[in-house]
Amino acid sequence: MHDAQKKPFDFMGFRKVASILSITLMVLAIGLLAVRGLNFGMDFTGGTSVEFEYQQAPVLAEIRTALSDAGYDQFVVQNFGSDKTVLVRLSESGNDMLAQEITSTLTVGGADLKLISSEFIGSQVGEELKEDSGLGMLIALVVVLIYVGMRFQFKFGIAAVVPLAHDVIIVLGIFSLFQWTFDLTVLAALLAIIGYSLNDTIVVADRIRENFRTMRVGDSWEVINTSIHQTISRTINTSGTTLVVLIALYVFGGEAINKFALALIIGVVVGTYSSIYVSANLLIALGVSREDLILPVKEGVVGQDEDEKPPEWLNRM
Numbered sequence: 001m002h003d004a005q006k007k008p009f010d011f012m013g014f015r016k017v018a019s020i021l022s023i024t025l026m027v028l029a030i031g032l033l034a035v036r037g038l039n040f041g042m043d044f045t046g047g048t049s050v051e052f053e054y055q056q057a058p059v060l061a062e063i064r065t066a067l068s069d070a071g072y073d074q075f076v077v078q079n080f081g082s083d084k085t086v087l088v089r090l091s092e093s094g095n096d097m098l099a100q101e102i103t104s105t106l107t108v109g110g111a112d113l114k115l116i117s118s119e120f121i122g123s124q125v126g127e128e129l130k131e132d133s134g135l136g137m138l139i140a141l142v143v144v145l146i147y148v149g150m151r152f153q154f155k156f157g158i159a160a161v162v163p164l165a166h167d168v169i170i171v172l173g174i175f176s177l178f179q180w181t182f183d184l185t186v187l188a189a190l191l192a193i194i195g196y197s198l199n200d201t202i203v204v205a206d207r208i209r210e211n212f213r214t215m216r217v218g219d220s221w222e223v224i225n226t227s228i229h230q231t232i233s234r235t236i237n238t239s240g241t242t243l244v245v246l247i248a249l250y251v252f253g254g255e256a257i258n259k260f261a262l263a264l265i266i267g268v269v270v271g272t273y274s275s276i277y278v279s280a281n282l283l284i285a286l287g288v289s290r291e292d293l294i295l296p297v298k299e300g301v302v303g304q305d306e307d308e309k310p311p312e313w314l315n316r317m
Contacts, residue, residue, distance in 0.1 A: 009229055009232075010225060011225055011228045011229065011232075011276060011277070011280070012221055012224060012225045012228075012280065012284070014277070015277070015280075015281055015284065018273075018277035018278070018281060019281055022166060022274075022277070022278055022281075025170050025173070026166060026169055026170065026173075028173060029169045029170050029172060029173020029174070029176070030169065030173070032173045032176040032177050033169075033172055033173060033176050036176045036177070036179070037176060038172065038175060038176055038182040039175070039176075039179040039180060039181050039182060040130070040181075040182050040183075041076075041181040041182060041183030041184075042074070042076070042089050042090070042091050042121065042183070043121075043129060043183045043184040044127075044129050044130055044182070044183070045091060046091075046120075046121045047074075047089060047090050047091045047092060047120075047121055048089070048090045048092060048098055048099070048118065048119070048120055048121070049087065049088070049089045049090075049118070049119045049120075049121065050087070050088045050089075050090075050098075050099045050102050050103075050115070050117070050118045050119075051080060051085065051086070051087050051088075051115075051116040051117045051118070052085070052086045052087075052088065052103070052106065052113045052114065052115060052116060053084060053085050053086075053113065053114045053116050054084045054085075054086065054111065054112065054113045055084070055112040055113070056084070056112070057083040057084050058084075058086060058111065058113075060077050060078070060079070060086070060254075060255075062109070063077045063086060063088070063106060064077050066105055066106055066108070066109065067088070067102070067105065067106075070105045072090060072092070072102075073091070074090065074091035074092075075088060075089060075090045075091070076088070076089040076255065076256075077089075077255070078254070078255065078256040079256075085116070086113075088102060090102075098118075099115060099118035100115075103115050129184070133187050136191070137168065137190065137191070137194070140191065140194055141161050141164055141165060141194070144157075144160060144161055144164060144194070144198055145157045145158070145160070145161045148160040148161070148202070148205070152205055152206075152209060153288075155283060155286045155287075155288045156205050156209075156283070156288070158282060158286060159201075159205070159279045159280075159282040159283045159286065159288075160198060160201050160202070160205065160279060162278065162279075162282055163197060163201060163271075163274035163275060163278040163279045163282075164194050164197055164198060164201075164274075166270075166274050166278050167193055167194070167197050167267055167270045167271045167274055168190055168193065168194065170266075170270050171190060171193065171263055171266050171267050171270065172190075174266055175263070180259055180262070181259055182259075183259065185256075185257060185259060185260035186259050186260060186263045188260065189259075189260045189261075189263035189264045189267065190263065190267070192264060192267070193263070193264065193267030193268070193271060196242070196264075196267065196268060196271055197267070197270075197271030197274060197275060200235060200238070200239075200271060200272065200275040201274075201275045201279050203231055203234065203235070203275075204227060204228060204231050204235075204275055204276070204279065204280070205279070207227040207230055207231050208223065208224055208227040208280075208283065208288075210227075211223045211226055211227050211230075212288075212289075212290050213290070220283070220284060220287075220288055220289055221284060224280050224283060224284065228276055228280060232276070235272060235275065235276065236272075239268055239269075239271075239272040242268050243265060243268055243269075246261050246264050246265045246268065247261075247265065249261040250262055250265060
């Protein structure tokens with residue numbers, strides 16, 4: 001029993017396998033993005049948005065069937081504000097004539113509805129959204145690098161940012177592989193993934209820093225492995241409860257947030273893996289050691305051997 005407690009599971013024993021897996025997945029994801037690209041939704045490509053008000057709450061599935069039978073290919077149908085107000089978004093560019101055609105299509109079955117508004121979104125707006133979204137994610141990663149570097153140490157900053165980029169690239173690669181629609185909800189999910197994965201990485205990094213200052217024996221490998229062992233139950237519990245909620249959103253949330261929930265599900269799984277293996281792998285590869293985390297000794301302290309001093313971080317609590 002005592003030996004089992006003293007020897008945590010050897011997570012770092014799979015370090016090389018994890019490195020090969022991560023590099024392979026990233027190369028495949030980048031290749032898919034270069035060859036197939038993303039299936040951008042109407043938020044990025046432009047299209048037509050038409051809003052209707054029904055006298056009675058309609059069945060959205062019937063509206064989708066009517067539009068599909070009329071020959072419309074790419075469209076989104078969702079409630080907007082209330083169960084009687086419906087927003088139809090199509091990839092086709094058009095004007096008031098297109099809105100009237102859609103209205104006629106939906107009234108064929110005897111539905112009592114009124115056209116509220118129609119709006120055309122140009123492709124130029126979509127291009128600006130692409131550029132702004134990419135710039136936003138890049139700025140987020142730079143800010144994370146600065147924050148973690150200041151809070152911990154620059155090596156920890158690198159080990160925090162690279163896993164975040166790793167998670168985002170893999171999620172984008174999966175969306176490219178299956179050509180799932182990439183819209184603003186998926187972009188929001190990617191930013192949420194960055195926050196979620198960063199939080200998990202910070203917890204592990206904080207324990208690694210603490211153990212480097214308190215464990216008297218063991219090299220960097222052993223300290224990092226022990227830290228992961230001490231935080232793994234928290235990581236699994238957090239990821240597990242989050243996944244339960246996201247799966248419920250995916251199953252019962254409807255088409256409007258379907259891809260949002262799907263992107264988050266993939267991101268949570270990949271982010272949990274990266275906070276354990278990618279971040280820790282990078283710390284070992286960067287050669288993090290106790291010397292990197294030694295706090296300066298306060299001047300004026302006399303008669304106390306350095307080895308007998310408690311870690312300075314304890315004095316700050």
